[in-house]
Amino acid sequence: xxxxxxxxxxxxxxxxxxxxxxxxxxxxxxxxxxxxxxxxxxxxxxxxxxxxxxxxxxxxxxxxxxxxxxxxxxxxxxxxxxxxxxxxxx
Amino acid sequence: xxxxxxxxxxxxxxxxxxxxxxxxxxxxxxxxxxxxxxxxxxxxxxxxxxxxxxxxxxxxxxxxxxxxxxxxxxxxxxxxxxxxxxxxxxxxxxxxxxxxxxxxxxxxxxxxxxxxxxxxxxxxxxxxxxxxxxxxxxxxxxxxxxxxxxxxxxxxxxxxxxxxxxxxxxxxxxxxxxxxxxxxxxxxxxxxxxxxxxxxxxxxxxxxxxxxxxxxxxxxxxxxxxxxxxxxxxxxxxxxxxxxxxxxxxxxxxxxxxxxxxxxxxxxxxxxxxxxxxxxxxxxxxxxxxxxxxxxxxxxxxxxxxxxxxxxxxxxxxxxxxxxxxxxxxxxxxxxxxxxxxxxxxxxxxxxxxxxxxxxxxxxxxxxxxxxxxxxxxxxxxxxxxxxxxxxxxxxxxxxxxxxxxxxxxxxxxxxxxxxxxxxxxxxxxxxxxxxxxxxxxxxxxxxxxxxxxxxxxxxxxxxxxxxxxxxxxxxxxxxxxxxxxxxxxxxxxxxxxxxxxxxxxxxxxxxxxxxxxxxxxxxxxxxxxxxxxxxxxxxxxxxxxxxxxxxxxxxxxxxxxxxxxxxxxxxxxxxxxxxxxxxxxxxxxxxxxxxxxxxxxxxxxxxxxxxxxxxxxxxxxxxxxxxxxxxxxxxxxxxxxxxxxxxxxxxxxxxxxxxxxxxxxxxxxxxxxxxxxxxxxxxxxxxxxxxxxxxxxxxxxxxxxxxxxxxxxxxxxxxxxxxxxxxxxxxxxxxxxxxxxxxxxxxxxxx
Numbered sequence: 001x002x003x004x005x006x007x008x009x010x011x012x013x014x015x016x017x018x019x020x021x022x023x024x025x026x027x028x029x030x031x032x033x034x035x036x037x038x039x040x041x042x043x044x045x046x047x048x049x050x051x052x053x054x055x056x057x058x059x060x061x062x063x064x065x066x067x068x069x070x071x072x073x074x075x076x077x078x079x080x081x082x083x084x085x086x087x088x089x090x
Numbered sequence: 091x092x093x094x095x096x097x098x099x100x101x102x103x104x105x106x107x108x109x110x111x112x113x114x115x116x117x118x119x120x121x122x123x124x125x126x127x128x129x130x131x132x133x134x135x136x137x138x139x140x141x142x143x144x145x146x147x148x149x150x151x152x153x154x155x156x157x158x159x160x161x162x163x164x165x166x167x168x169x170x171x172x173x174x175x176x177x178x179x180x181x182x183x184x185x186x187x188x189x190x191x192x193x194x195x196x197x198x199x200x201x202x203x204x205x206x207x208x209x210x211x212x213x214x215x216x217x218x219x220x221x222x223x224x225x226x227x228x229x230x231x232x233x234x235x236x237x238x239x240x241x242x243x244x245x246x247x248x249x250x251x252x253x254x255x256x257x258x259x260x261x262x263x264x265x266x267x268x269x270x271x272x273x274x275x276x277x278x279x280x281x282x283x284x285x286x287x288x289x290x291x292x293x294x295x296x297x298x299x300x301x302x303x304x305x306x307x308x309x310x311x312x313x314x315x316x317x318x319x320x321x322x323x324x325x326x327x328x329x330x331x332x333x334x335x336x337x338x339x340x341x342x343x344x345x346x347x348x349x350x351x352x353x354x355x356x357x358x359x360x361x362x363x364x365x366x367x368x369x370x371x372x373x374x375x376x377x378x379x380x381x382x383x384x385x386x387x388x389x390x391x392x393x394x395x396x397x398x399x400x401x402x403x404x405x406x407x408x409x410x411x412x413x414x415x416x417x418x419x420x421x422x423x424x425x426x427x428x429x430x431x432x433x434x435x436x437x438x439x440x441x442x443x444x445x446x447x448x449x450x451x452x453x454x455x456x457x458x459x460x461x462x463x464x465x466x467x468x469x470x471x472x473x474x475x476x477x478x479x480x481x482x483x484x485x486x487x488x489x490x491x492x493x494x495x496x497x498x499x500x501x502x503x504x505x506x507x508x509x510x511x512x513x514x515x516x517x518x519x520x521x522x523x524x525x526x527x528x529x530x531x532x533x534x535x536x537x538x539x540x541x542x543x544x545x546x547x548x549x550x551x552x553x554x555x556x557x558x559x560x561x562x563x564x565x566x567x568x569x570x571x572x573x574x575x576x577x578x579x580x581x582x583x584x585x586x587x588x589x590x591x592x593x594x595x596x597x598x599x600x601x602x603x604x605x606x607x608x609x610x611x612x613x614x615x616x617x618x619x620x621x622x623x624x625x626x627x628x629x630x631x632x633x634x635x636x637x638x639x640x641x642x643x644x645x646x647x648x649x650x651x652x653x654x655x656x657x658x659x660x661x662x663x664x665x666x667x668x669x670x671x672x673x674x675x676x677x678x679x680x681x682x683x684x685x686x687x688x689x690x691x692x693x694x695x696x697x698x699x700x701x702x703x704x705x706x707x708x709x710x711x712x713x714x715x716x717x718x719x720x721x722x723x724x725x726x727x728x729x730x731x732x733x734x735x736x737x738x739x740x741x742x743x744x745x746x747x748x749x750x751x752x753x754x755x756x757x758x759x760x761x762x763x764x765x766x767x768x769x770x771x772x773x774x775x776x777x778x779x780x781x782x783x784x785x786x787x788x789x790x791x792x793x794x795x796x797x798x799x800x801x802x803x804x805x806x807x808x809x810x811x812x813x814x815x816x817x818x819x820x821x822x823x824x825x826x827x828x829x830x831x832x833x834x835x836x837x838x839x840x841x842x
Binding site: 012014017020024071 | 346349440
C-alpha cells in the first residue's frame, strides 16, 4: 500500500481570506517577519495496489474533478513511498 | 530580459505607430478610432485599459441606453423619489424621516463559471452599492434561474450558487427575505443569478458618487488590489512587459464577507461623522470606473498616484491595477482636514486605507505610475460619453408562429381524476414546488427585523421599532410570458411584483429592474429588449411607480440560442405598521375565501402548459394595470382595517397553486366551490393577472363585500378554510399530507 498526496492551493492570483487572516494574526502573537501566508488543503490518499501510471492518472482525474476546484485552485500529486508511511506512523 | 519603456502619455505621443491590442480588449475598430480622436493621439496602455472596460457593454450600457431613456422620460410624478437613475442605487422616501435605497443586479456569467464565488461576490457587489448611498444594508433578495431541474449541470451550479449567497449573506449578518427560483432549459448554459439589496438611512444621510472641491483627498479603502477578474488586461500586460510574469489571470473573483462587514461598519461610521464628500464602490471595472465616475460627477478633475494603491500581488502592471475587480474596495473623497480622522476610523475597523490622489481644479483625470503620467483624459469621455448604439431590432419571424400555437387549445383534463392528477403534478413540479430546501440555507431572521420572508408574497423588514414602519420587497419575472410577448411579459412581471407587495399590505412605491437578455447583436433579441423596456416604462408610468435604477445583462446566450427574455422586476413598498401585514398562510378555520379579480381562459405560457404539455405558445395573460392598482388598494385597505387575515397573489400555477400554498403553510385545508360561469379546470389553472385569494373572517364579510362593491372590484366567494384537505366540490379531495409530500419532496429529491 502506498500513500499519494494531493496538495491543493488557491491559484496565486486568487484572494485567500483565510491565509490573510493568519498572516494578520502573526504580528499580534509576536511572530514577526512573515510577509505573506497562503493556506491550502492536503489530501492523503491510501492507494490499494501498485501506484503505477494508470493509478496516478486516475488520481489525477479525481483530483481535477473532485478534490480541487480548478477554476480557482491548482493541485499537485506526489507519491510517498510505503516505507516513508510506515516510518511516519510509528 | 528586455523591458519596454513605461508607456506614458509622452511616450504615446512620440510613438504614434505602436500597435495596441484594442481588439483583444473588446473594442471595435471605430471605437478605438474614437478614443484616438478624443485624445488627439494614440492612447497609452493604461488609457486603453480604462476605455476598453468602461466602454464595455456591462459598464457603458451602449446597446441598451437608447431604450433605457424611457425610464426617465416616462417616469411618473412621485413625491417618494429622492435619488433617481444614475447613482449607485435609487433612494425612496418611506416617511418618518426614513429613506430606503434598493437595487437589483446580475452576476450571471461569473456564477456559471464558479457558482459559489460568483454568487457570493454578486451579493457583495450589490451590498456595496447600498452602502455607497449612505444606507445601512438591512436585507438581500435573490431571484435565481437555472437550467432544467433534472439536468446534471444544474446540480453543479445550483448548490454552489445557493451556498455562495447563503455564505456571503449570512457572514454579513443580512437576512435573505425574498427572490425566486425558476428552472427552464433555456437557462442551461446561462443561469441567471440576480441579487438585490435594501438599505435604510435617514434623509440627511444620502451620499452621492461625486468628487468635488479641489484639494480634497481621494482615499481607496478596503481590500488590497489583486489580479482578480482581469482576464482581458493580461493581454496588455504581456504586450507591455516582459514575458516572465504570470500572464494568465483568472476572471474569477473571490470574496471575503468579513472584510465587507468591516467595510460596511467603517463606511457608516465615517458617514455618521460627516467625513465624506463623495463615495463610490469598486465593482466592475474597478478603479477605472471609480476614478472616472467620481471625477466626472464632480466639479473638478482628479490626480491619482497608482503606486500608492495597496497591492496583494506586487507584479501587477498599472493596466491591471486599473482594471482589477478585486472585491471589497471603496473609494471616498474626503476634505484634507478630515483625512486623519477618516484613516483613524479605518484603522479602528482594521480596514486598509490609503490616500491615492486628490481632486484638482482642472478637468482632467491624470494617473501617475513610477513618476510618469500614464493617463491624461477627460473623465467624462471615459465614464459617460462612451459609444451609444442604435442596434437594429426586428420582430423575429417566429414570433407569429409562436403566438399562433395557442395553449388554450391543448387537451384539458376530461375527468375529475385527471384534474386531481394534474393538480398534484403541478404543485410538485420543480417550478411550483416548495423551495424551502433552498431558502432555508439562507438566514431569514438575523438582525431581528424580518417580518415576512419566503415563501411569503413579499419580504418585509421593520424599519422603526417604535412606530412599526416597514418596507416590503418582491421580485418577479416570467421568461415564458416574455418570450410570447416581451411587452406584455415585462408588464406582467411588474404587475406581479406590485401585486405581491400589495398582497402583504404594503403600498408599492418604486421599481428596480434587472433585464436579462441574449445578444444585442441579434435583432430578434434587441427587439425583445426594446419591447420589454417599453412595456416596463409604460407600466411604471401607469402604476405611478418610478424606476429608480437597475441593471442590464446582455449576451446571456450559448451560440445561437438566447435565454428567454427575462426582465426581473423588483417593487419596493412601504407599510405604516408591520403588525398589520397580511400573511399567505390560512389562519383560522371557518374564514371565507374570496377570489378577487376576473378569471379568463388564459393558459399561454402557463405553468399548466409547461408541466402537463411541455408547451410554450399562444399569448400571455392580458394585463390591466388599472385593475392591478385597484386590487392593490383593496388589499392594502383590507389589511389596514383588519378585514382579511390571509392573502395570496395568483400568478404562475393559478388559483390551485395559491390555495395549496396557503393551506400547507397554515396547516389548514380549504373547501372550494367552482363559481358560476367557470369550469373547474379554468377556475383552478388559469393564470389571469390581477387576481388574489383572500381569507375573510365571517364578522368582516359584509364590510369587505361592501368595499369591493363600492370600488368595483369583482369579489367572488369561492369557499371556506376548513379541514385537512383541499377539496374542490364535485371534483376531488386531496389530503394535505398528500399535497405536502408532492409539494415538498421534489426539490430535495432532485438536488439533495
